[in-house]
Amino acid sequence: MKAGDLVISARGHWSDPKLVVVVHETAKALVGVLFDDEIKYIHYKHLEKVSENR
Helix, strand or coil: CCCCCEEEECCCCCCCCEEEEEECCCCCCEEEEEECCEEEEEEHHHEEEEECCC
């Protein structure tokens, strides 16, 4: 999982794709996902990648 990937909730909490904007500096299992204009850190295991940034 890296910045630029599009993800959805693997648990079905939301299905509209969100953009991964950053990987947490120290907790590498957390990625920052953009919700409107707010970044929320989510464990990558709770996300499903729908489009990969190459």
